Amino acid sequence: MRNIGRMGIHYMNRLHAANVPADLIEKGQKRVIEASLTLIRERAKLKGELVRALGGAFASSSLLGVPLGHNSSFLQGPAFAPPRIREAIWCGSTNATTEEGKELNDPRVLTDVGDVPVQELRDCGVDDDRLMHIISESVKLVMEEDPLRPLVLGGDHSISFPVVRAVSEKLGGPVDILHLDAHPDIYHAFEGNKYSHASSFARIMEGGYARRLLQVGIRSITSEGREQGKRFGVEQFEMRSFSKDRDLLENLKLGEGVKGVYISLDVDCLDPAFAPGVSHIEPGGLSFRDVLNILQNLQANVVAADVVEFNPQRDTVDGMTAMVAAKLVRELTAKISK
Ligand SMILES: NC(=[NH2+])NCCC[C@H](N)C(=O)O
Numbered sequence: 001m002r003n004i005g006r007m008g009i010h011y012m013n014r015l016h017a018a019n020v021p022a023d024l025i026e027k028g029q030k031r032v033i034e035a036s037l038t039l040i041r042e043r044a045k046l047k048g049e050l051v052r053a054l055g056g057a058f059a060s061s062s063l064l065g066v067p068l069g070h071n072s073s074f075l076q077g078p079a080f081a082p083p084r085i086r087e088a089i090w091c092g093s094t095n096a097t098t099e100e101g102k103e104l105n106d107p108r109v110l111t112d113v114g115d116v117p118v119q120e121l122r123d124c125g126v127d128d129d130r131l132m133h134i135i136s137e138s139v140k141l142v143m144e145e146d147p148l149r150p151l152v153l154g155g156d157h158s159i160s161f162p163v164v165r166a167v168s169e170k171l172g173g174p175v176d177i178l179h180l181d182a183h184p185d186i187y188h189a190f191e192g193n194k195y196s197h198a199s200s201f202a203r204i205m206e207g208g209y210a211r212r213l214l215q216v217g218i219r220s221i222t223s224e225g226r227e228q229g230k231r232f233g234v235e236q237f238e239m240r241s242f243s244k245d246r247d248l249l250e251n252l253k254l255g256e257g258v259k260g261v262y263i264s265l266d267v268d269c270l271d272p273a274f275a276p277g278v279s280h281i282e283p284g285g286l287s288f289r290d291v292l293n294i295l296q297n298l299q300a301n302v303v304a305a306d307v308v309e310f311n312p313q314r315d316t317v318d319g320m321t322a323m324v325a326a327k328l329v330r331e332l333t334a335k336i337s338k
């Protein structure tokens with residue numbers, strides 16, 4: 001199953017090689033892209049109408065899955081994360097109430113517009129330039145429907161670039177970003193791939209989509225990561241000084257004077273003891289409660305967020321990391337919805 005995407009690309013290459021007219025392929029791709037966007041557009045419209053009809057919501061989280069794993073430099077399992085996270089959000093072992101009392105069953109708090117069909121698009125030969133634009137377009141379709149705000153389920157971390165681009169373009173200016181991760185993901189082009197999951201924040205900063213970028217949980221950083229951080233004025237908070245920074249990080253106020261705040265949560269910001277189901281095991285990380293303390297105390301208008309890099313193929317048999325990722329989504333929902 002995990003190779004369908006690649007087989008799809010090879011299949012398209014064979015069609016090109018066999019002199020299948022390029023415009024035939026191009027026209028077919030356009031129809032598939034339109035169909036993909038139509039499904040998301042109509043679901044977002046319906047959920048928006050529903051929330052507005054119920055009334056009283058100023059901001060409301062809406063899940064958008066982006067099952068994309070091929071821009072990972074290591075394992076591609078994050079492509080399979082969105083359905084596993086949804087399953088865990090609604091798992092009967094817990095309940096539908098967030099820690100401070102929001103009801104997830106209430107569509108004014110949480111709705112779902114489904115997944116961008118990444119596999120299907122790649123199978124038709126859609127390349128990454130276009131795929132990234134389709135992801136951006138999908139995010140904008142959610143934002144079109146006031147009061148819906150996108151809560152994106154990755155996927156590897158490459159998806160944050162098209163998502164933040166869309167949020168910034170749609171709101172008409174930069175946002176402040178709180179980025180929790182073991183890695184800064186700011187290489188100019190990791191292993192030659194400008195869309196790499198290790199390069200998304202280079203694209204975001206180049207594009208001018210963020211004013212401030214705060215990176216928290218960092219404990220795997222190369223000299224390029226530090227240089228690029230300086231170059232873009234990134235505020236990098238490393239784990240080795242976390243006990244010193246804790247006070248500041250648990251009392252953050254962000255987003256004043258910009259369009260809002262974006263939160264990007266790479267599950268590997270957590271210590272692998274809390275979240276073993278990730279591609280890049282990096283000891284010495286945050287505890288789950290550290291992350292919740294930072295989130296719950298954050299003063300900010302959170303306009304959108306993502307949870308990325310959960311790899312179900314590396315999870316424990318009881319799906320522990322799926323529950324961890326789901327709880328991050330639940331508490332982000334609480335943060336966004338009001
Ligand atoms: N989004 C991520 N999990 N990125 C991990 C990047 C790992 C890469 N090997 C590095 O040196 O930084």
Ligand SMILES: [Mn+2]
Pocket residue numbers: 157181183185197266309
């Ligand atoms: Mn990352």
Ligand SMILES: [Mn+2]
Pocket residue numbers: 181182183266268269280309
């Ligand atoms: Mn990471």
